[in-house]
Structures are given as structure tokens and as C-alpha cells.
Amino acid sequence: MEGRSHLLVGLTAGVVLDSFVHFSGDPLTVAKTVTLALLVKKAVFYGAVGFGALLPDIDNARSTLGRKFGAVSKTIQxxxxxxxxxxxxxxLVLGSLLAIGLEQVVIFLLDQRGLQVPAHLISTSHLVFYGVLFGSIMHIAADSLTVGGVPLFWPIHKRFGFPPDPDWRFTTGTWREYVIVWGFMILVAFAIWQQMIII
Ligand SMILES: [Zn+2]
Structure with missing residues (x-):
């Protein structure tokens, strides 16, 4: 799936998730007062989801993110x-452990110098973590709809996809990809209009 499609699917799915768990604070439509802090929180959350939605393709030097990371991406590929x-x-598990470990190291090093990380910074870092993780999960889920499928249980090389018959899936960059991406966005927009999903 193309980078732009991943971004659109990830952010749209982020709206659905946020409607139910309110990671990014109160929904704007029901918040009593819309503060700058609330808007920043939402920007951080959706920024993290968008980044996560592109992140797995860092293993492809020609992808949207791969082009930005140049040598790093080429080496990974x-x-x-x-x-x-x-x-x-x-x-996903190793990436999560790495992020959690990194946070603990930073907290430990600052603690050694008698510094304490303010609670709001910790909660922001958790918001980024959940956003990137969710975006990455959505990326892998979206790629599973393509003909190539995804090696969910790598290092086992067997690839999985949905629907199980690859003939029912789409090839990256073809009209079917756009139908699925736009179909999903229109569905979520309809759900927002019907107030089944709140933003
Ligand atoms: Zn991918």
C-alpha cells in the first residue's frame, strides 16, 4: 500500500480509536472548553499515529519514510x-520494548542527577507511544489486504492476508486500493455524521 494511503487509513482509524478510548483527551464536540493544551494533545496523538502508520515501511528505501531516512532505511532493507x-x-513487540526501555533509561539518568521528569511529559511520551504503536498496527493490517500479505509470525516466512485468497486482495497503487481507503474514510465520516463516532 502506498504511503499516502497508509497515512489516511491510520489517521482515520485513529479517529475511531480515539472516539472510544479518548487517548487524546475529551472529544472536541463534547469538551466544555477547548483549551490550547487539549489541541496540542490531539496534535501529538495524531502526529504519532501518522508517523506510526508510515514507520513499518522504513524497511523499504523507496517508501515515503524510507526516502527521508536514506542510509538508515537502505541498511535496514x-x-x-x-x-x-x-x-x-x-x-511490534521488540519496538515496544525498545521504546519502554529507552524511557526508563532517560528517567533513570535524569534521576541520577536529581532531576524528576514532570508527570505531563511522561503522559505525553505515553501518548506518543500508543499513537505510534497503533499507527504501526494499522499499517500491518492495511498491508495484509494487499496481494503480497504480511509475514505476521516472522521469522516464519509464511505470509498472511485478508481475505485468505490472494485473488481477493489488491495490488499496491491500483484502483482497488483507493476504493478501500476512500470507502473506509467515507464510512467513518458517515459514522461521525450519525454521531456513532465522536471527535
Ligand atoms: Zn508496509
């Missing part, structure tokens, strides 16, 4: 290959 670790459950 050479060592791991496209649609391997970065499109698997193992990748």
Missing part, C-alpha cells in the same frame, strides 16, 4: 528485507 521484521508481531 539490505539486512532485513522489505516486509519482514518490520511487518511482524515480533517487530
Amino acid at each position: 539490505r539486512l532485513a528485507g522489505h516486509r519482514t521484521l518490520f511487518h511482524s508481531i515480533l517487530g
